[in-house]
Amino acid sequence: MAFELSREHEEFRRVVRDFAEAEIAPHCAQWDREHHFPVDVVRKMGTLGLFGLTAPEEYGGAGGDFTSLCVAIEELGRVDQSLGITLEAAVGLGINPILTYGTAEQRARWLPDLVAGRALAGFGLTEPGAGSDAGATRTRAELVDDEWVINGAKQFITNSGSSITSLVTVTARTGTSTSSSTGEARPEISAIVVPSGTPGFTAEKSYDKLGWHASDTHPLSFEDVRVPADHLLGERGRGYAQFLAILDDGRVAIAALAVGLIQACLEQCVAYAAERQTFGGPIGRKQGVAFQIADLEVMLQASRLLTYKAAAMKDGLQEGRSVPVAEFKRAAAVAKLYATESAVTATRIATQVFGGYGFMEEYPVARFYRDAKILEIGEGTSEVQRMLIARGLGLPVE
Known part of the structure; x- marks a missing residue:
């Protein structure tokens, strides 16, 4: 059985390829040398509609399919992997969690700017001692007076500290739960949205990486960071x-x-x-x-x-x-x-x-x-x- 992309997908491929050849290819080697994150080009990607490919029209998106997003990522990655991962992380780790698990109010508040490419969002999961191992998560969030108080650190977080980063969704321990099968206590991991500029939330100096020099990647620290209780994303304890x-x-x-x-x-x-x-x-x-x-x-x-x-x-x-x-x-x-x-x-x-x-x-x-x-x-x-x-x-x- 043969598998082929549709004519519409191939026409869209040409649009993205032309954009990448004109706006990215002439400059990506210099961006790589200078470790420069090209915000102006990211905004142009937003104008082209790349960040909103899979988002509903009510938030400014195209309401398109996932295959179109993959075509766009492939074509950007053919010219420059840094801009390819910027799009992939912005949609997959920035927009998708809010779109999938957010309340109507959360989606209305945060998605329009993210979908338009006016803002970026990151997702803080990985820590110095935790990644795939959820039980090793050390970042904690305590509900105090209708606010989440967050303390901890994250690392290797893409799109987390640029000049247009508007928020980072972080996973944190919000308590403990008991396994229904073993009866053992295990950490309750929840996801919480932390807007950029919140006191105590710091995107530390960007990494000196082996590659992806033109992408935005930072360690994050949280010191008594307070956000409203309604910044919980999805069901408490279901963050991971x-x-x-x-x-x-x-x-x-x-x-x-x-x-x-x-x-x-x-x-x-x-x-x-x-x-x-x-x-x-x-x-x-x-x-x-x-x-x-x-x-x-x-x-x-x-x-x-x-x-x-x-x-x-x-x-x-x-x-x-x-x-x-x-x-x-x-x-x-x-x-x-x-x-x-x-x-x-x-x-x-x-x-x-x-x-x-x-x-x-x-x-x-x-x-x-x-x-x-x-x-x-x-x-x-x-x-x-x-x-x-x-x-x-x-x-x-x-």
Whole structure:
């Protein structure tokens, strides 16, 4: 059975590609060198409607499908991974939690600016000692006089400290609960929205990262941060479960980001192999080079098919079609695992094809190489994906 994107999706791809080539490609190498987060371009992405692709029209969105978002992320990621992850995190981790779990008042208050790209939001889950392990969360929130008082720290939070960041949703311990199956006490994890500028909430100095230099990433600290009780997002004690559900979509979106990177590596290698001369001819005539580039094409096609199959399943769920949730979760994990590991391999191959030039920052493959590794880590490591896939197969993996 063949899987193809619709004509409308391909036309939309061309719109985003033209935007990326005109507004991002000429500048992304400089942004990378200067660790510059291009707010003006982010706003232009908002004007193009990229942040509102999947949001309802009542909040200024297009009411479109998840596949369109993946197409946009892929095309931005083909040119610059930093802007690709900015869009992915802004929608998947910023907008989606509020859209999915927020009250009508919360959605009306925060979504219009986020959907328009006038503001960004982050999601604070990871801590110095906690990420996938919810029980290790140390950030705490206590309800005092109808206010949440939050103390703790988060790390590696995307879109959390830019000049247009309007809020961060954080997970925190709000008490303890008892397991119905074991009777054991366990931490009650809730999600709470903290607006930027709230006293005691600080986005610390941005990280000096290996890659994604033009994206906005900060550690966060909370010292007696007070927000109204109505800033609780979703059901009390369900914050971590909510975030895990949000991550299923995020895994597919990260896979799309990886597909864009593989596409970029393939294009760069094909062009370079045709023009670089050795021993009286282009290096593309050598099987040692040509076969590696052929492997890139295989990885690209497989990654793209896995990614858009999972995206189509997500759209099916949204539209009420009979798509088993467990199958979507497994498809998301498979796509994320294969596409991101393929992207890391693709950047290694591209660097090898370019030889010594691949080690020079004047060529984009060096930036690709640095940007790739985090794809295997963010929004669920490769090990977590393998665990999820194994569980989906019925294996009793701890």
